[in-house]
Amino acid sequence: MEAISERPLTRRRTLRGLGGAGAVGALWLTGCATAPTTSAQQTASSAAASSASPVAETGIKDLAVGEDPVVRTSMTTAWLKPGQGRGWTDEPVIKADARPDQWLSRMDVAQQRGLLGRTDTQAALGSRVTVRELSGDWVKVSFLDQAAPNDHGHQTSWVPRAHVVRDLGFLSAQTADGAQVVRVTADSTGVFDGEGMEQTLVVVPFDTRLPLLEQGEKASKILLPNEREGWIASADVAVGQPALGTVEQVFETARSFDGTPYLWGGISPFGIDCSGFTYTVLRSHGILLPRDAGPQLNHSGLPKVSADDLTPGDLLFYSLVPGGEKIRHVALYLGKGHGIHAPFVGRPVCIETLQEINIKRDYAGAVRPRYAEA
Incomplete structure (x- = not known):
């Protein structure tokens, strides 16, 4: 991990209600x-x-199938297949010391759309993964804090091999x-x-x-x-780990993402997609959802609610076609006929009416997370 000195660090805003704020x-x-x-x-x-x-063996060990390394760079971007990066455009998130904060600025809207079918998700520095397969400069991993209804039980895809390290001392410190x-x-x-x-x-x-x-x-x-x-x-x-948040605290964090650019597979203020938005906002308040929208509706274990019984804090889901079962989108219901969501490539996180969110008339259902009492 090389020192970074090429430009000042900036932030758009501070996320409130989480026990920390400052002008970096x-x-x-x-x-x-x-x-x-x-x-x-x-x-x-x-x-x-x-x-x-460390309470066990320490040191850096070779990667091996079945072992649990951690992400060693700012944030790793996962790809559906190894080697799918597009040269200079994706270099900020392919290189060994990834700079995801510099990635979106290299892409026009067409190039952003080109990530569909290429990227899968992201994971931040220190995130634990399990190695599933090794292939040259790439490694297939399962992200242990991103649940998914597959054979591994977690979101599983490919990252550059240089982005993960089997650091036993770090793992011991985490656990x-x-x-x-x-x-x-x-x-x-x-x-x-x-x-x-x-x-x-x-x-x-x-x-x-x-x-x-x-x-x-x-x-x-x-x-x-x-x-x-x-x-x-x-x-x-x-x-400390986050305590279960109230719906008001979750809304405060969700609104702080207003204006965050859309990024397919994104899970951070550097760029975020619809299910990455709900996953990240709720996770920051102690509510862990599956990573993707379909599983958030059908495999989260959260109670489903009818369209005429919505309350603020419910998650709203939309299908590919009216009446369809394949889920394409999720939004967080704010109440009074409004929701907040990451719409699509080219449109940042925003607050809209439910009629605007459901423009395709493909509403597919809702679930109700459990929040702390105010």
């Missing part, structure tokens, strides 16, 4: 020194570091009893190479989750794959 851009202009920690913080940091210490994690609550933020936060190692998107080593007032020390450590702005992360 300022770090590139002035740097950010870590304030002295209190004795209570030092105690907490020591406990976190202790719990994150140790009492291990602490940080979750990115900003659109994106930088991970820096030292406490002075002057050189950026990697840009990570919303809801990236990494083991916490030390918690500070202004910056926190985290563990990275490939036996590396980094520092991240404490204002841009929350500590």
Whole structure:
């Protein structure tokens, strides 16, 4: 993982209601020194570091079928077949140290549409996968936090082999009893190479989750794959796994994606598709759905509700043709006849009336996630 220095890091906005917010851009202009920690913080940091210490074999091991490596780059993009990248256009997400934040700017609308039938999903730095097949510079993996109704039980597709690493120490830190994690609550933020936060190692998107080593007032020390450590702005992360969110908190996060560009297979503010939107927003509030729209309707285990009994927070689904069973789209119902969704290539996340969302008259049903009481 090489240091990044070619341009300032920017964010469109801060995602609210998730326990963290901050202006990351300022770090590139002035740097950010870590304030002295209190004795209570030092105690907490020591406990976190202790719990994150490897409890089993450590070190970098060769990839092998059936083993569980982790994503080692900012975000990996998964492809339905190996080697489907289109040269310069897809180079930002094919190269070893992927830059998904630079990808969409290289594509016109036709090239974005060309991703249909090529890409499948994405996964952020530190995400666990299981190796299914190795083929040259590519590896077929199952994404362990993206459920799917297939033989593996998880979304399964191809990523560049350089994007994953079998780091046993990192895996131990993720799974140790009492291990602490940080979750990115900003659109994106930088991970820096030292406490002075002057050189950026990697840009990570919303809801990236990494083991916490030390918690500070202004910056926190985290563990990275490939036996590396980094520092991240404490204002841009929350500590711990997400608690079950209220419907109001989910709406706040969903609305913060308003204007996010559509990207087939996307799951972040760098670019997102319809089911990636509902998957990511609800996951950030402790509600884990299958990755794709059809399974979200038919394999999520959530209760189905009728069209005349909708309540705010329900997920609305649409088929390929009126009355069809194959699901093509999902939206989040906000109430009062409006929903928020990622419409299609060329149209960003937006709030529309249900009549506008259902323009093809292909409404196919709804399910009701369980939210925390307000």
